[in-house]
Amino acid sequence: MAVFTITAFTLNLFTQKDKLSHKQTIALICIGVFLTLTKSVNALLLFPLLFLPKRLFSPNKNERLPFNIQKWAILVVTGIAAIISILIWQKIYGQPLLTTGAAHNPLHSNPLKFITILFNTYISPTIGYTDTVLRGSVGEFSSFKYHLPLFILIPLFSLLFLSLLHYNKKDQELLGEQTGKLAVYNLATIGLFVCAVSYAMYTAWALLPFRFGEGAYYADGVQGRYFTATAVMLVPVGLWLQKYINVRTKNEKVFNLIMFFGLALILSFYIFETVWTYK
Structure with missing residues (x-):
């Protein structure tokens, strides 16, 4: 909220x-x-x-x-x-x-290592933590025993992408010349937020002796749900992208129904999976 x-x-x-x-x-x-x-x-x-x-x-x-x-x-x-x-x-x-999991934080002596930490946490295909973060952007709200499967994630992010690119003339006129600027500011804010959360989890959790200690090589403990709410900050980004690529529909009601029932089905699966996991 x-x-x-x-x-x-x-x-x-x-x-x-x-x-x-x-x-x-x-x-x-x-x-x-x-x-x-x-x-x-x-x-x-x-x-x-x-x-x-x-x-x-x-x-x-x-x-x-x-x-x-x-x-x-x-x-x-x-x-x-x-x-x-x-x-x-x-x-x-x-x-x-902020608590620290080790007496010495390696990032204090080598700040550039944080770039490697970010890469390993969100990009590296060999570690596989990216998958955990993406699936946890919704799946970790009710249970840590499962994450949303790929066949649910793809429609979910597709609907999000479509909603951002759906052309809205009124919104375009509302922001006007501020659209591009606010898009940049919001993206920078999300970037700062991701870095701050990553540093906090690396320091407070990944460095704990029973996790990885001072040899921690990614921000263990980062959960996708930490970033879910920041998706709303992508609205200006979507409005800016609409100037170059957009989705137009002849009937707005049809588009809204597709979004509604698509998200309703995903939510229904989420509820069912939660109940099934704990039955």
Whole structure:
């Protein structure tokens, strides 16, 4: 819910023509705190806000300043509020922000090794952890005993891809010239999110002695469900891609029915498989 909230809020701000209201400013700060309290790494989802259009803010009295004072004041306050909320949470529960599974983290002495860790976790065909992450993007919500089979994953991701490429004139007009920019910002945010989660799991889980210890070569413990919600951030990416490749339908109702029944069948299989696994 937190990811959907900040994504919808950000999308709304990028399409907004009027100045940022006081209510929106308060909402932005509250969302920043809410994101941080749900999971500290979620604070990275605020990244696109750094690039909010200037039209949302009052112009500087001093035109020589290279940045907008109101914009950065709001962002700084949001960041401080998020940090304070983390510190309070740690104080109440007495838990560190990130635990380490070994006395020495190899990434501290060799930061470039993190590139290898990412490759082994998400790309390497020999290790096979990519398959676990992809299947777990849905299958790990209810059970760790199984992951969705390939004949379910292919239709699932195909429907997602179709929904992104389905041409929508109103959405195209809504974002306008901001489409490409927001697509880049969101992709960068997803990249940062993946890196942060990978580092956290490598440090806190993969380095544990009963896992791989200091010899860990991938981010063991990463689950696909960690990234599922960020798929909503691909909406601007889909709108940008529609300029070059798109799917047009004569009847919108037919397309919507295909999406509905396709996802309903996948969900039904998911429920059935869960019940069957635990019967």
